[in-house]
Amino acid sequence: MDPIFVFLFSGFVSMSAALSAGAINKIPEAEREGWLAKRNNQVLVVLLGNLAALTLVGAMAYGVLNLTWWFPWVCLFISFPVVHLVLFQRLLGDLKNLLFMGALVVAAIPTLYYYWQ
Numbered sequence: 001m002d003p004i005f006v007f008l009f010s011g012f013v014s015m016s017a018a019l020s021a022g023a024i025n026k027i028p029e030a031e032r033e034g035w036l037a038k039r040n041n042q043v044l045v046v047l048l049g050n051l052a053a054l055t056l057v058g059a060m061a062y063g064v065l066n067l068t069w070w071f072p073w074v075c076l077f078i079s080f081p082v083v084h085l086v087l088f089q090r091l092l093g094d095l096k097n098l099l100f101m102g103a104l105v106v107a108a109i110p111t112l113y114y115y116w117q
Contacts, residue, residue: 003066006115007059010108011072014056015080017101020094021049036095048102055105058112066117 024036024045035041056076063072088097 001115003062003115003117004071006111007063007067007072008075009104010112011056011059011063011075012080012083013101013104013108014052014059015076016084016088017052017098017105018049018056019081019084020089020098020101021045021052023089023094024098025049045098048098048105052102052105055108055112059108062112062116 025042027036032042036045060072060076063075084097088101091097092100
């Protein structure tokens with residue numbers, strides 16, 4: 001598989017999950033409803049966010065090693081956040097996006113490991 005596809009997949013899902021976890025964590029505890037009101041579920045949100053952030057670091061390392069150095073940095077600061085905010089956050093909302101992208105992050109970890117050169 002071409003390195004650009006591995007980087008784009010793993011980097012985007014990681015960034016999206018991390019941004020959603022950060023947005024959920026910023027909600028005041030008094031305003032959290034339903035699933036988010038439980039303390040154990042808040043821990044799950046933090047764990048998914050941290051796993052996504054670590055996977056994003058791995059995706060960036062993979063991208064810098066296998067692609068032109070500037071491409072991963074442009075994606076990190078411009079492309080990934082814009083696509084997340086404009087499309088996925090509005091389409092799914094923060095909680096559904098975190099759960100969906102969190103599952104994809106778990107799939108991106110072995111993908112990065114397998115295609116690492």
